[in-house]
Amino acid sequence: MTTSSNPPNSVTPDQTSGMWGGRFSEATDAFVAEFTASVQFDQRFYKQDIAGSIAHATMLAKVGVLTEAERDDIIEGLSTIRSEIETGNFEWRIDLEDVHMNIESRLTQRIGITGKKLHTGRSRNDQVATDIRLYLRDEIDDILKLLERLQKGLLGLAAKNVNTIMPGFTHLQTAQPVTFGHHLLAWFEMLVRDTERLQDCRKRVNRMPLGSAALAGTTYPIDRAYTAELLGFEAVSENSLDAVSDRDFAIEFNAAAALIMMHLSRMSEELILWTSAQFKFVNIPDRFCTGSSIMPQKKNPDVPELIRGKSGRVFGDLISLLTLMKGQPLAYNKDNQEDKEPLFDAIDTVRGSLMAFADMIPALVPNIEIMREAALRGFSTATDLADYLVKKGVAFRDAHEIVGKAVALGVAEEKDLSELTLEQLQQFSDLITADVFDKALTLEASVNARDHIGGTSPKQVEAAIARAHTRLEQLYA
Ligand code: ARG
Numbered sequence: 001m002t003t004s005s006n007p008p009n010s011v012t013p014d015q016t017s018g019m020w021g022g023r024f025s026e027a028t029d030a031f032v033a034e035f036t037a038s039v040q041f042d043q044r045f046y047k048q049d050i051a052g053s054i055a056h057a058t059m060l061a062k063v064g065v066l067t068e069a070e071r072d073d074i075i076e077g078l079s080t081i082r083s084e085i086e087t088g089n090f091e092w093r094i095d096l097e098d099v100h101m102n103i104e105s106r107l108t109q110r111i112g113i114t115g116k117k118l119h120t121g122r123s124r125n126d127q128v129a130t131d132i133r134l135y136l137r138d139e140i141d142d143i144l145k146l147l148e149r150l151q152k153g154l155l156g157l158a159a160k161n162v163n164t165i166m167p168g169f170t171h172l173q174t175a176q177p178v179t180f181g182h183h184l185l186a187w188f189e190m191l192v193r194d195t196e197r198l199q200d201c202r203k204r205v206n207r208m209p210l211g212s213a214a215l216a217g218t219t220y221p222i223d224r225a226y227t228a229e230l231l232g233f234e235a236v237s238e239n240s241l242d243a244v245s246d247r248d249f250a251i252e253f254n255a256a257a258a259l260i261m262m263h264l265s266r267m268s269e270e271l272i273l274w275t276s277a278q279f280k281f282v283n284i285p286d287r288f289c290t291g292s293s294i295m296p297q298k299k300n301p302d303v304p305e306l307i308r309g310k311s312g313r314v315f316g317d318l319i320s321l322l323t324l325m326k327g328q329p330l331a332y333n334k335d336n337q338e339d340k341e342p343l344f345d346a347i348d349t350v351r352g353s354l355m356a357f358a359d360m361i362p363a364l365v366p367n368i369e370i371m372r373e374a375a376l377r378g379f380s381t382a383t384d385l386a387d388y389l390v391k392k393g394v395a396f397r398d399a400h401e402i403v404g405k406a407v408a409l410g411v412a413e414e415k416d417l418s419e420l421t422l423e424q425l426q427q428f429s430d431l432i433t434a435d436v437f438d439k440a441l442t443l444e445a446s447v448n449a450r451d452h453i454g455g456t457s458p459k460q461v462e463a464a465i466a467r468a469h470t471r472l473e474q475l476y477a
Pocket of ligand 1: 038042097098124125128332334336337338
């Protein structure tokens with residue numbers, strides 16, 4: 001077999017059969033070495049791998065498996081390797097397959113035989129599971145910060161638009177007037193659930209598989225609680241077979257990421273509609289848009305469009321991970337190496353999308369007059385007229401019928417209900433009096449009347465924003 005493509009990162013091609021030469025009588029085929037390697041993408045968590053190894057060596061010295069001098073040599077060696085990597089002075093070798101063996105091999109090169117003792121009581125199976133968890137834990141913390149920034153941006157924009165009235169839609173048909181602030185708070189609620197989900201998922205990410213070794217545990221007197229404490233894990237895994245094979249935590253994260261992307265995609269869809277010439281509700285500043293190479297007038301909402309498109313990748317990543325796991329017998333199988341790229345892709349995509357949204361939201365400019373004009377069309381206060389009649393003693397179903405007839409007249413005359421005369425309205429019910437125009441048929445009356453927790457009135461939206469700030473403080477405490 002021959003090598004069909006070059007590895008994406010600077011990785012030196014195959015040389016030997018790596019770390020397990022003892023059992024093998026010929027070197028690994030060069031293509032197989034490249035095909036089975038993961039160092040091209042798992043070098044991404046070198047930091048976590050080194051931190052895990054330092055904690056492992058520290059624990060081994062504590063229980064007397066390593067001497068203190070050996071421990072110190074290992075820690076010093078690993079710290080040097082970390083700076084080699086960070087300054088671009090580390091040679092990643094594909095024949096050493098993955099980040100773990102690259103670093104271990106370099107350690108032995110640097111400090112000699114002591115380097116060969118680091119892997120005592122450990123396997124790459126528990127090592128890799130530990131590394132991904134440490135890595136994902138850090139990424140979750142960064143994603144939570146982005147979510148918080150976006151949530152604050154939404155609250156800021158909502159606060160400026162407590163009194164801005166727009167049409168609310170069902171079936172994308174004008175339904176009832178709402179305040180723009182209320183609409184933005186709906187987006188905020190989606191993201192609060194996303195935060196809760198990620199925080200909950202983090203608890204299950206933050207458990208330590210290290211000590212499970214290859215699958216059955218190890219014969220050395222290890223102190224797992226101590227290693228866990230050093231690495232900031234909340235608990236150690238209970239079952240070694242499960243711990244080396246479990247990737248539920250990655251799937252859970254990806255599911256949470258898929259929901260975030262689904263939410264961002266829905267928001268994107270609304271922004272795309274709202275920025276169109278047909279709606280013109282909102283302007284997205286030029287720096288978030290691009291033009292067309294042929295149509296000079298175009299200003300395209302690229303950022304929301306791209307995020308709507310990118311949601312598909314993250315859903316795909318989730319399906320990849322689920323499918324990866326569904327047929328696997330216990331315990332570790334090489335299949336598991338395929339967990340990384342979908343997970344990284346989901347992380348990168350959700351991070352980029354949240355970053356773009358967090359930057360873009362505070363910069364949105366609503367066209368308040370145009371929103372208001374749109375709310376005045378489409379009979380958005382029809383329900384208010386029905387409620388007005390109910391308050392005068394008409395049964396709701398009858399009121400619905402009466403207003404339906406008034407709307408039909410409005411359609412025929414191309415007039416809003418508020419533009420019909422009192423006499424015209426009274427032909428449908430003599431309970432309608434002159435106060436109908438103030439009490440039911442203005443946009444302000446309509447939104448002000450929805451005055452309860454969760455309602456769209458400016459007063460309620462203001463209170464909801466105040467509560468939201470407190471909730472954010474509690475959420476991110
Ligand atoms: N590169 C491997 C992975 O990502 C590390 C664990 C390999 N273990 C093994 N027994 N081959 O899963």
